[in-house]
Amino acid sequence: MTDKTQPVHVVLVTGPSGAGRTTAINALEDAGFESIDNMPLSLAPRLFEQPGLSRPMALGLDTRNRDFSTAQMMDTIATLSANPSLTLEVLYLDCSEDVLIRRFSETRRRHHLSPDGAALAGIQLDLDLMQPARVRANVLIDTTQLSPHDLRAEVTRYFAPDKVNPMxxxxxxxxxxxxxxxxxxxxxxxxxxxxxxxxxxxxxxxxxxxxxxxxxxxxxxxxxxxxxxxxxxxxxxxxxxxxxxxxxxxxxxxxxxxxxxxxxxxxxxxxxxxxxxxxxxxxxxxxxxxxxxxxxxxxxxxx
Incomplete structure (x- = not known):
């Protein structure tokens, strides 16, 4: 197990697809976090059974995870929260429906929950499946009106407030x-x-x-x-x-x-x-x- 005297800081980054998860994880990496994105939910708790973990970690979880279900995601959050060797924070990136539609349209990407149909259906289902995590979040950042730079600044402000001259x-x-x-x-x-x-x-x-x-x-x-x-x-x-x-x-x-x-x-x-x-x-x-x-x-x- 990890050293109980110094709990490992873990930020679980989640939210609907298109809300800025990759940008947030990159910002955490630049702040010194080790990141793992789209890790199977069932493996997340076992990651912290390994000895010698000392760096803070950022875990990216959303509906694209291989074994995703809302219940499994909430169970994972509960398990990590109960681990005395960890200090867990859930970062939820929110975004309005209209802006998510625009972002998918601009990138010409299909939504993974609606690969053969309009992005709107997939976005609505995504938001619905993510709702329990949104309620559970320690930090909620609405990216509707944020540029990638603005989002990075917000993430740094929350999770690395003492970081000076990051470049x-x-x-x-x-x-x-x-x-x-x-x-x-x-x-x-x-x-x-x-x-x-x-x-x-x-x-x-x-x-x-x-x-x-x-x-x-x-x-x-x-x-x-x-x-x-x-x-x-x-x-x-x-x-x-x-x-x-x-x-x-x-x-x-x-x-x-x-x-x-x-x-x-x-x-x-x-x-x-x-x-x-x-x-x-x-x-x-x-x-x-x-x-x-x-x-x-x-x-x-x-x-």
Whole structure:
């Protein structure tokens, strides 16, 4: 059984199909919950018989579950509520009939309870089957007039009120000669900056070296470039957070991926950490150049 001294927080997310369950579960995942969606109801109580569970969990249950019945769902809620190792909360996502119809129409999806007919019949049956869970809910959020971003904000407000700066930021240096990394959201070209490669005393060093950083910083364009990058970052990161994003990847590239781009990554990491953001960095070319005997990435990957 789980540790009785520290009950596992379990949020059971339910409601009619189309009301925003996936969005809510994603928000809980970003808040640190482990999620399981559409788990057979009969298996849910047995999940918590396993030892070693410590992370909070989000369980998605609705009429699409394989062995769903209203009675089985309510029995599952009752069983989980009675488990002293758990702190269970039922989150019910409600939505008006008209908006559910519109959402199914916009996505051109058939309703699983009315696969061969109009969505309305399936929606009405869904709402009827979910009614007991709606009455039992600890938290009810009506998503009728909520955007996905608004719903994420509501879920975070209820279940992770102390979570600050939820976005994780990764910053990476790379060489344009070897191609740009995949998955970068914002990319900056540093090839116009003063290049330490041409200084024989610095060529073998990299942008983590203070002397290399000082050399790059002596470029007359560096102060303005640094400030404009920071101004842009300060603008866009809060906007991305407001849209519900949980991760932002920023890349700096130069010719060899060793001096100028590394310098900018090291600089930006310090500035972002001063602003309170969680930042991880990766120097792609330095990582791949690391000796095979080096068992730690601490030289080239840190947070």
């Amino acid at each position: 994780a930021i990764s910053v990476q240096s790379f060489s344009y000669k070897r191609g740009t990394p995949r998955g970068i959201d914002m990319m900056f070209d540093c090839r116009f900056l003063r290049n330490p490669y041409w200084d024989e005393t610095l060529r073998a060093e990299d942008g983590r070296n203070p002397k290399v950083q000082a050399y790059v910083a002596e470029d007359s364009n560096f102060p303005a470039f640094k400030q404009k990058v920071l101004d842009l970052i300060d603008l866009v990161i809060p906007a991305h957070v407001a849209e519900g994003r949980s991760h932002l990847a920023i890349g700096f590239g130069c010719t060899g991926g060793k001096h100028r781009s590394v310098t900018m990554v090291e600089m930006l990491q310090k500035e972002l950490q001063l602003r309170g953001w969680h930042v991880s960095i990766r120097h792609r070319e330095l990582l791949e150049q690391a000796a095979p005997s080096d068992t730690s990435d601490s030289k080239v990957l840190s947070s």
